[in-house]
Amino acid sequence: MPALAAIAACGLLVILASGNGQAQKPPASPLGSISPRTGLLLNDDVVVRLIQASSGDRAHDYVSRLALWSREQVSEGFTRAAEWVVEKAKEFGLERVAIERFPSDGKIAYFGEVMPPQWKVRKGELWLTSPFLMKITTYDDLPMSLAEGSTSADVEAELVDIGAGRGDSDYAAGVKGKIVLTSSRPFDIFERAVNKEGAAGILSSWSVPDFDYLNRRPGDFPDQVGWPRIPREAVEGAGHFAFAISARRAQDLRAMMGQGKAPRVHAGVDAALVPGHLEVVSGVIPGAAYPQEEVIVTAxxxxxxxxxxxxxSGSAAILEMARTMRELIESGKLQxxxxxxxxxxxxxxxxxYAWLSAHLNDPVRRIANLNFDMVGEDVVKTNSVLSLTYTSDSNPSFLNAVIESIVDFANTYNNERYPPQLDLYIGSITGSRNRLSVxxxxxxxxxxxxLFNNLRIGASSFGAWPDNFYHSSEDTPDKVDPTQLHRAVVIGLAGITTVAYADSEQAPDIARLSLIYGRRRIAASEFSAVRSLLAASKEGFSDVDHLAGNMIAHVYRRERAAVGSAAMFARTAQARSDIEKTIALLSGDEAASRKKLDEAAALRAGELKVVRAPRSLTEAEKRAARLFPARNKGKELHNLGYISRILAKDSTAQVPKIQAALDEITRLYQAQGDSELRLMGFSDAAAFYADGQRSILEIRDAVAAEYAPMPIEALELYFRAFEKAGVMTIAEKRERK
Ligand SMILES: [Zn+2]
Known part of the structure; x- marks a missing residue:
């Protein structure tokens, strides 16, 4: 109510001011053409306002507040946090603020993803009872020390060390009815230790997720406690539990065993899995001209x-973005x-998933998504690098250029040098002077x-990786740097403002920005294509030659589409024709790239004494060229995980064969040094190219350029499995010319 009154009052003031002819005109668009000072499409005075009106110190306060709740999905702690966000969002003047609730009970699925039941914990305690009384850990002290999914139990038993708990010798002494101490992730050994060997429960010193082993090793941080869970299907009804402790604490317990003291422990758990709800908080700043078009900001x-x-950090950052925008709008500094x-x-x-299942077909055009996940890292303490992701190559977007221009700008004024001019420096009162280097x-x-990317909405995520304290008890507010939070807020605000205020007039500029940044990305691909040719061996030359040409075709196709996507802002024929002219400039570029490639290939072929030959298609490739997969309605987001689950018992689907092919490529891909985060997305990449426009052969070529080549036979099986599971339909057409 107070917020609404304030808006009304402010509106009145603006009308009165313009009525009597005094200054205070409604501000013009915050966008112009590319700024010579910042390289952004935003006007310089707007950039200064976005920096000076937002605060990393405030955002850090929100972080400290949120960090007090255990915010597991579908839990009471999450509800408390959601209610607090609602209160702040309303206070800051967001409209239509609400919590939407979606049933989540271990059975219901959205887009094929099964949602968890609520894990309701009243008590979780683990005590050493012999040789002396000592509290080992409790849920109240550190909620994550009780593995998610643990259910009621009251057990007093001997504690025995099973080491990794993976081999027969680990269980040689017998663990039935005992509580086992392990260095493994409880989830991984639950089946063996509890279901097969009859252990009463698990005590684990695991803390580092295996996909993070490239960055930190178990034992690097001996006081970290991990974030464990146990398999949900294993705990239905039964009293199963696991606790997590630090490596140091585990050593203490092992030392007792070494002294022949046979420690005994008492586990008291009062917890259950019950039907609950996923809760999604949302609120809007309504659009004045195109309210049915949305920019979605998530954390x-x-x-x-x-x-x-x-x-x-991400939750706090977007809250501070909302507050800043509302303040600038309410004070008349931003329209x-x-x-x-x-x-x-x-x-x-x-x-x-749940929210999209309810809103996918709303009469709304979703223009872009900016996501914020781990954005406040004190990069010195956490050993992190901040980055923003490009959209996938199956979803080229103008957003890439908009975001990259902001990254260039932010680095220029916030890096290793003391900033040349302080109005564009982003630093908070209580924050560090660490460099940004995003x-x-x-x-x-x-x-x-x-998920937005898979729906072909341009989507970029801002986040830090790696992080020494990721998913552990040491991910505390002192690892969050108000200065970096402030930078994340400004980067987000700059992105949101560009996309939410762009109109026909700016569409050609967005296309031009996409052209110049697209050229930069193309140049990087051209570099690696030429390098691979010059480094090719005699035996590998033909493959390398083919992949290099494929790469160039792929990146030009991608960047043409990215420039063309600026047309979503163009409401006039003039703007659309300007964009077409910009796209046309890439044709000359492509011819020049091809020439460079040909020269390098000819040079290397001469040295190796091989003849360059055009590729002829195999029978399988010819077939794949006629097959056009497309997603069925309502199946927009189903992924390979879903396919594997529902076809697990269908031997004709040959899922293990598909999986083996993917694993093989993943290993090759890993050997090239690509990041663990990239590898996560690989197995679904092909599935989200399926749009009815690209043949399986073309998808094979696109995935080869974006990630790594996949055998065409395995890829056809892959798409046949999606078809079998009812997710896709594969049309057979004549070969494309
Ligand atoms: Zn996260």
């Missing part, structure tokens, strides 16, 4: 306590956005932008 609100960087800006705080993935990263998955 996942869930995770363990404290979860300061992951992801109180209301042309299109609606929707802020969403979600349970990661699941909340977004970079653009190739598309990777692992958080909510993936």
């Amino acid at each position: 996942h609100l869930d995770h363990y306590k404290p979860g300061a960087n992951d992801n109180a 209301p956005p042309l299109r609606t800006i929707r802020f969403m705080w979600v349970p990661e993935y699941r909340g977004t 970079r653009m990263a190739p598309y990777s998955t692992g958080t909510d932008h993936e």
